Amino acid sequence: MTSTDSQPFLSVKDLKVHFSTEDGVVKAVDGLSFDLVRGKTLGIVGESGSGKSVTNLAILGLHNPDSTKIEGSIELDGEELNGAPEKTLEHLRGNKMAMIFQDALASLSPYHTIGTQIGEVYRKHTGASKAESRARAIEMLKRVGIPQPDRRVDSYPHEFSGGMRQRAMIAMALVCDPELLIADEPTTALDVTVQAQIMDLLKDLQQEFGTAIIFITHDLGVIADIADDVLVMYGGRCVERGPKAEVLRTPQHPYTFGLLGSMPSLDGPVDVPLNPIPGSPPSLLNPPTGCRFHPRCAFAEKVPDGRCAKESPLLEIVDGRGKACHLTDEQRREYLTDTAAKAH
Known part of the structure; x- marks a missing residue:
């Protein structure tokens, strides 16, 4: 089933994510609903602990099922993700939906080259050869603005600057052309100039591929720059949402x-x-x-x-x-x- 431009590509209905702990049940997300169409960016804003990242980890199916109870509906292009088999989610992650994490250095393996890590994602989802995966990694590094990509493909994460590592993370997230991209505060640790470059890159790539983007941040200035619509979270719930210009x-x-x-x-x-x-x-x-x-x-x-x-x-x-x-x-x-x- 494929969504049209008038239908939501992602539809979250009455989502609840509760964690069991020794002290009791943490109601991290408690009845959240929103829709997102192709080619648009939803900015989710709120203080730390408001439920922003928990929501998006639930969409990707990355919570520990032994300690997490997830209720509600998460439909991606008409396919229900909540309760879907892990094999289904593994196929969708990286292939149809992907995530850019906040700390690129912590998210990248220090023991493997940048090209190996990007190529591994491509090989897993396409069955490409090592040579094809390496060529694809070089292509993606070039696309996200890494200079001399045919040489830097063999570099390790510690040999990249913070901005270059974040670009490499974006290249890895986009290597299989996912239709949904979740960006979890991807510019927080970067200086203002690099932050602006990353934001421009995401907007250019969205325009090129028609990607739906969820952008998580605590910074309303960033929201003003990149989002089409805004969802404000507090205490695990949505307290306000609407078009960016109107909300701000x-x-x-x-x-x-x-x-x-x-x-x-x-x-x-x-x-x-x-x-x-x-x-x-x-x-x-x-x-x-x-x-x-x-x-x-x-x-x-x-x-x-x-x-x-x-x-x-x-x-x-x-x-x-x-x-x-x-x-x-x-x-x-x-x-x-x-x-x-x-x-x-």
Whole structure:
């Protein structure tokens, strides 16, 4: 079954990922739903521990089944992945879906050359010969902008710079032309110049291949550069989602307000202080009742009857915009007006 441009290539419905530990059950992801079409980038943003990486490891089927309970549906091009045999997932990983990890040095084997590691993926999924795999590795290194690829194919990871290692990871992820690419904070450890180069590379490759991309980050500046749509996660749940420009320009959830308020502005007054979110992310062993953000939310007291602490808000989707918040539209507009006044 092949999806059309109007149908989601990836569809996640009511995903729950719970880990069994000695201290109890960790509800790392607790009822997450989203769709992604071909050729588009979904940016997933949130603090550490919000469930971003756990979600994408579940899509790839990389969790330990002995200690992890996964519920819900994960459909890739119409094929259900949750509960699929490991042999099926092994065929899909690298071939139809692939992941770029945050730490390239930790993800690459120090004992094998870059070319060997890229070529091994290609051989596994295509049955190509060693000579064909080496030629493909050189081709991919050239495609991701590695200079002298016919020579650097025999280099080891420690002989590459951080930016070059990340490019090599991208080459490995794309060697079999996957239709879904998951990038887990791939530019976090890189300087700004190299980060921009990697972002441009991903956009160029997406345009060339029509790849669907999930880009995980805690940096809204990166989201502004690369994403088409944004999904904001907090405490294992989606609290806001929608088109990038709309979410960044008119956020609808207090947590998204807080993330934007924590960022310095390059075009605003230099004397405006940052406004960090107070408190700490919730424990997913024992998450707060009601809205999981309410202990840190400056607006919880504005909602009558203590509703934020008692009742978990539903994610309401209207014209592609979604929010999980008890605040009224009027209260939200008042906040945005006050914030804009303080900024000027």
